[in-house]
Amino acid sequence: MAEVKLHYINVRGKMESIRWLLTVAQVEFDEFFLTTREEYLKLLNDGDLMFQQVPMVEIDGMKLIQTKAILNYIAEKYSLHGKDIKDRVMINMYSEGLMDLNEMIITLPFSTDEKSKLDIIETKAKERYLPVFEKQLCDHIYLVGGKVSLADVLLLECTLMLEEKFPGILGDFRNIKSFQGRMTQIPAISRFLQPGSKRKPQQDKTLTKTVNEVFNYNIKIP
Ligand code: GSN
Numbered sequence: 001m002a003e004v005k006l007h008y009i010n011v012r013g014k015m016e017s018i019r020w021l022l023t024v025a026q027v028e029f030d031e032f033f034l035t036t037r038e039e040y041l042k043l044l045n046d047g048d049l050m051f052q053q054v055p056m057v058e059i060d061g062m063k064l065i066q067t068k069a070i071l072n073y074i075a076e077k078y079s080l081h082g083k084d085i086k087d088r089v090m091i092n093m094y095s096e097g098l099m100d101l102n103e104m105i106i107t108l109p110f111s112t113d114e115k116s117k118l119d120i121i122e123t124k125a126k127e128r129y130l131p132v133f134e135k136q137l138c139d140h141i142y143l144v145g146g147k148v149s150l151a152d153v154l155l156l157e158c159t160l161m162l163e164e165k166f167p168g169i170l171g172d173f174r175n176i177k178s179f180q181g182r183m184t185q186i187p188a189i190s191r192f193l194q195p196g197s198k199r200k201p202q203q204d205k206t207l208t209k210t211v212n213e214v215f216n217y218n219i220k221i222p
Helices: 013-024 037-045 067-077 085-106 114-136 150-165 174-184 187-192 207-215
Strands: 004-008 029-033 056-059 062-065
Touching: 004 013, 013 067, 013 085, 013 150, 013 187, 037 207, 056 067, 062 067, 067 085, 067 150, 085 114, 085 150, 114 150, 114 174, 150 174, 174 187
Parallel strands: 004 029
Antiparallel strands: 004 056, 056 062
């Protein structure tokens, strides 16, 4: 059994970026999927969830929660967080922007008006986020410090998700497209993109039932 254990539901959600980062760091992990309220309550009653929330990751004898804290720990540990504090703050700025965009995409299935939310995402992606990365990648192979970092991993994940929703969205962003090409040649990433890997499929509204059951939410099922 792998030493790193992920506890979440069997969807992309907030855990998917952690799966991506571990993959790039070439760290093996096992997954434990919450499918019932009882399984979630067991984690809670065992005192494993500091704020009663998942993602939770068991690593190095700790039970880590809070997605960003987990990503930062893994990035630090596996040299994916820059060489100094100036690199790190840039990586964090890029990463925070990408997490904002990512959040809009992963919460789409819970939206009552998916069409208008899709329009907002497309506009924000094209006008606010993608131009930033396109400009930086004009004369840089990777976003910060000439080597792969957390920010690059999140950019690849996010742009692949955008293309699932808006095929051709990178038509005007050739540097990002080339960057995707470079990143997907990294063997661990190439394997992760193959069928049968631990990468999760696009989310749809069927996940609402599980989320309502496990977390006692009351999200309307269309
Ligand atoms: O980013 C984080 O890890 C936290 N700031 C939020 C985690 C979170 O919202 N987890 C949800 C399930 S997955 N959602 O996106 C959760 O555990 N909800 C249970 C609850 O009672 O809040």
